[in-house]
Amino acid sequence: MTSNPPPPTGRTTWRVLLAVAVTIAAASVVLIVLDPGKSGSYFTLIGMLCLIWLSVTNLRRLR
Numbered sequence: 001m002t003s004n005p006p007p008p009t010g011r012t013t014w015r016v017l018l019a020v021a022v023t024i025a026a027a028s029v030v031l032i033v034l035d036p037g038k039s040g041s042y043f044t045l046i047g048m049l050c051l052i053w054l055s056v057t058n059l060r061r062l063r
Contacts, residue, residue, distance in 0.1 A: 018055035
């Protein structure tokens with residue numbers, strides 16, 4: 001009987017989330033530079049930094 005490798009555990013999902021979060025965070029930084037008076041860009045940046053941290057943490061855990 002051969003043993004099959006375990007199924008993927010969500011690494012692809014976390015990689016996609018990480019890529020999206022980095023892209024949105026970069027866009028948010030550009031918007032903050034262009035118009036620093038908009039507070040929504042700061043909240044978006046904070047949210048994306050949290051998502052980046054969470055994605056990296058989970059990717060390391062799933063290694």
